[in-house]
Amino acid sequence: xxxxxxxxxxxxxxxxPQLLFADIDTLWTRxxxxxxxxxxxxxxxxxxxxxAGGRATxxxxxxxxxxxxxxxxxxxxxxxNPGLGSIRAIEDLGNGDFMxxxxxxxxxxxxxxxxKMNNEGDSLWIKTVGDSLFNFCxxxxxxxxxxxxxxxxxxxxxxxVMCLIKVDSLGDVEWFKTYSGDxxxxxxxxxxxxxxxxxxxxxxxxxxxxxxxxxxxxxTHINDGNEYYSVTKSxxxxxxxxxxxxxxxxxxxxxxxxxxxxxxxxxxEYGAFGDWSIGYSIDNTSxxxxxxxxxxxxxxxxxxxxxxxxxxxxxxxxxxxxDVPNTEVRIFxxxxxxxxxYIAAGDNGDYAWLLKLGEVQDIVEGDSVNxxxxxxxxxxxxxxxxxxxxxxxxxxxxxxxxxxxxxxLGRRVEVLYDGKRKAGYHNINWKAKNxxxxxxxxxxxxxxxxxxxxxxLLK
Numbered sequence: 001x002x003x004x005x006x007x008x009x010x011x012x013x014x015x016x017p018q019l020l021f022a023d024i025d026t027l028w029t030r031x032x033x034x035x036x037x038x039x040x041x042x043x044x045x046x047x048x049x050x051x052a053g054g055r056a057t058x059x060x061x062x063x064x065x066x067x068x069x070x071x072x073x074x075x076x077x078x079x080x081n082p083g084l085g086s087i088r089a090i091e092d093l094g095n096g097d098f099m100x101x102x103x104x105x106x107x108x109x110x111x112x113x114x115x116k117m118n119n120e121g122d123s124l125w126i127k128t129v130g131d132s133l134f135n136f137c138x139x140x141x142x143x144x145x146x147x148x149x150x151x152x153x154x155x156x157x158x159x160x161v162m163c164l165i166k167v168d169s170l171g172d173v174e175w176f177k178t179y180s181g182d183x184x185x186x187x188x189x190x191x192x193x194x195x196x197x198x199x200x201x202x203x204x205x206x207x208x209x210x211x212x213x214x215x216x217x218x219x220t221h222i223n224d225g226n227e228y229y230s231v232t233k234s235x236x237x238x239x240x241x242x243x244x245x246x247x248x249x250x251x252x253x254x255x256x257x258x259x260x261x262x263x264x265x266x267x268x269e270y271g272a273f274g275d276w277s278i279g280y281s282i283d284n285t286s287x288x289x290x291x292x293x294x295x296x297x298x299x300x301x302x303x304x305x306x307x308x309x310x311x312x313x314x315x316x317x318x319x320x321x322x323d324v325p326n327t328e329v330r331i332f333x334x335x336x337x338x339x340x341x342y343i344a345a346g347d348n349g350d351y352a353w354l355l356k357l358g359e360v361q362d363i364v365e366g367d368s369v370n371x372x373x374x375x376x377x378x379x380x381x382x383x384x385x386x387x388x389x390x391x392x393x394x395x396x397x398x399x400x401x402x403x404x405x406x407x408x409l410g411r412r413v414e415v416l417y418d419g420k421r422k423a424g425y426h427n428i429n430w431k432a433k434n435x436x437x438x439x440x441x442x443x444x445x446x447x448x449x450x451x452x453x454x455x456x457l458l459k
Contacts, residue, residue, distance in 0.1 A: 024309070024318050027341060027358045030071040031351040035059050038347030041333045042354065045092040046381045046392060048338060049074065052345050053087025053100060054352055062087050062102055062113075063352065064121055069339075071354050077121040085113075089140040091148065094381065094390050097124065101140035101150060104128065112137040112150060114171040127171040134160070139189045139230075144196070144387060147174065151187040151200055154178055162187040162202055164216050177216035180206030189230045192386070193260070194237060194459055201228035201241045209241070209262050222262050226254050230282045232290065233384075233458040235312065235437055238265060242279035242292050245269060253277040253294055253306075255314050268314040271296055276303050284384040285336045286454040288312040288439065293334030293344050296321060305329035307344055307357060320357065324348045331355075338379040338453075377451070378444045380430075384456035388431045391416070391453075393444050398422045401446040405430060405455075408439045416442075432457050 035058035042052040048069050056063045062079040064087060079085065087102040096119035104113045111130035115123050129135060134155035143149050143166070150165040156178060162185040166174040179185065185204030193199055196214040200207075207221035208228055228243035238259050245254040252271040259265055271277025277296040285291050289311040297303035305322035322329050327349035334344040341358030377394040395401065403416040413435060416428050430442070435457060442453045 024320060024342075024357055024359055026320075027356040028071050029356075030067070030354045031348070032065055032073070032076065032354070033063065033352055035061075036350050037063050037352035038330075039063075039065075039332060039345035039352045039354070040086060040088050041090055042335070042343055042345035043090050043092055044335065044337050044343060044381070045098065046094045046379075046390060047096075048379065050343060050354065051090050051092070051098060052333075052352070052354060053090050053102065054345075054347075055086035060085055062100075062104070064100065064117075065352070066121060067354065071356060075121050079123075088137050091140070091142050092381065099140075099142075099148065101137050101148070103135075103137050105130075110134050110136060112152065112165070114140075114148075114150075114167060116171070125171070129165060129167070129173055129176070135163070136160075136186075138187060138202075141190065141192075143192050149190050149192065149198055151190040151202070153186045159184050161185050162200065162204065162207065162210065164190065164198065164200060164212065166216060175216050177212070179210055179212075179218060179221075180204065188228060188243075189241075191231050191233060191239065199231060199239055201231045201243070203227035203243070209258065211262060220262060224256075224264075226256070227278075228256070229278070229280045232282050232284055233386075235284075235288050235439070235456065235458065237437055237459060240282060240290060240314070242282035242290075242294070244278040250274050251276050251278055253279045253292070253296065253308065255279065255282070255290075255292070255310065257314065266314055268310070268316075270308060270316065270319075274298065277306070279308070280330070280332045281334055283335045284456055284458065285309070286340070286383065286439070286456055288456070289317065290314075291334050291336055291342055293331035293346065295328075295330045302326060302328045303330070305331045305344075305346055305348065305353075305355075307331055307334050307342070307355075309342075322348070322355070329353075338381070338383070378442065378453045380442060380453055380455050383453075384458045385432075386458055387433045388429055389455060390427055390429050391442055392425060392427050394425050395421055395423050395446070399446050401444060403428065404443045404445070406441045406443060407435075413440070 035056040039052045039054040062085045064077040066074040089101040091099040111128040115126040136152045138152040140150040147168045153160040154163040162179040183205035187202040200210040210221040211219045228241040231241040244251040252269040257266040279294040281293040292308040295303040296306040308319040309317045329348045331346040344355045
C-alpha cells in the first residue's frame with residue numbers, strides 16, 4: 001500500500017507543476033448598472049466568459065450581463081417586467097446558447113420564467129410556469145436526461161409551500177409537485193441524486209431537506225431547524241449544504257454534510273458571536289473542497305460580503321470579507337473558474353457586483369510544465385461534472401497531439417485522441433459513466449510539452 005501511494009504521489013507531481021501559493025487576493029472587481037441591481041447567479045461559459053443574472057430593482061426588470069474573463073462588459077440586457085422579475089439561474093449549453101430561469105409578474109400572481117437565449121442575449125424562446133396565485137423560482141439546474149429541475153415555492157391559497165418542477169429541454173413541464181401540506185416552506189436549491197431522484201434544501205415549518213424520487217414523490221424529509229440555501233455533492237457521493245443556523249439573536253454560517261438517507265455526517269459553523277453570517281451558495285472545487293458565498297457582520301447593521309473556502313472536511317482554508325461603508329454587501333454566487341481562480345457575484349448597495357479572486361503562484365519547472373495560455377490551452381466544462389464533460393483545447397499550429405485521462409492513482413483510464421490536429425480550437429466529450437467518482441487529470445501532450453487540467457467527477 002505504501003509503495004502504491006508513493007508511486008501515485010510521484011505521478012501526480014510529474015503531471016502538475018509544484019506551486020508555491022501566496023494568500024488569496026482580489027484580482028479585479030467590477031460594478032454594473034446603478035438601478036439598485038443585484039446578481040443572484042454567475043457562471044463561466046464554455047468560452048471562458050462570464051454570464052451573470054439578477055434584478056434591476058428600480059426599473060423592475062430582469063438583468064443579464066455577459067463579460068469577458070477580465071470582467072469587461074460584452075453585453076447587458078434588460079427584460080421588462082412588472083413586479084418581482086429576476087434571473088435566478090443560468091445554464092450554459094456549450095454552443096453559445098444558454099438557458100435562464102427566474103421570475104416574472106407581481107407578488108400576488110407571479111410566474112416562473114424559462115428562457116433559451118443565444119450568444120448575444122436575445123431570446124430564442126420564453127415560457128412561463130404557473131397554475132396558482134403565486135409561483136417563485138429560487139434555483140434550477142440541468143438533469144442527466146437533458147432537461148431541468150426547478151425549485152422554489154408556490155401559493156396554494158393557505159400559504160406558500162415548497163415546490164419542485166421538472167421540465168424537458170424545451171421548457172415543457174413534465175411534472176409539478178408541492179410538499180409540506182399546508183405548512184409554510186421555501187425550496188432554495190436542488191441537486192439530482194445518484195439514483196435519478198432529487199435532494200431539495202430550504203427552510204420552513206415542514207422540511208429543511210427533502211428527498212424525492214425521479215417523479216418527484218417524497219421519500220423522506222428532515223427539519224433540523226436550520227435554513228439551507230444551496231447544496232452540492234461531495235466526491236464520496238454524499239451531499240453538502242450551506243446556509244445559516246439561528247441562535248435566537250444572530251445567525252452563524254452553517255455547513256452540513258449528510259448521507260443518502262439524510263443522516264448527518266459532519267457539520268461546521270463560521271461567524272463570530274453576535275454576527276449575522278449566512279451562506280447563500282456552495283460549489284465544489286477541484287481539490288475536493290468547497291467555495292461558499294454569503295455575508296457576515298454585526299447583526300442588524302450593514303453586513304459585509306463573504307467568500308469562504310473549506311476543504312473536504314469542511315475546515316476553513318481561507319476567507320475574505322468585502323466592506324463598503326454604510327452599505328449591505330452580499331455574495332449570492334461563487335464558483336471556481338477554469339483557470340483555478342474564483343468568480344463571485346452579488347450586490348454592494350446600488351450596484352450589481354462581480355469579483356475575481358485568485359492566488360499568486362510561482363511555478364517551479366519540472367519535466368512537464370504548463371505552457372503560457374497564449375500558446376496552448378486546455379479547459380473542461382462543466383467541472384465538477386456528472387457522467388460527461390466537454391473538453392476544449394487550442395493549438396497554435398498543426399501538430400501531433402495526445403489527449404489522455406488519468407485517475408488519481410496515475411493510471412491512464414482513456415486515450416481521447418492520438419494523432420495530428422489542425423491549428424485552432426477543438427472539442428471532445430469525455431463520457432465517464434463507467435468511472436467512479438473522484439479526481440481525474442486530462443493531459444494534452446505535444447512536441448515534448450504538456451498542459452494538465454484537473455477534473456472532478458461527481459455521481
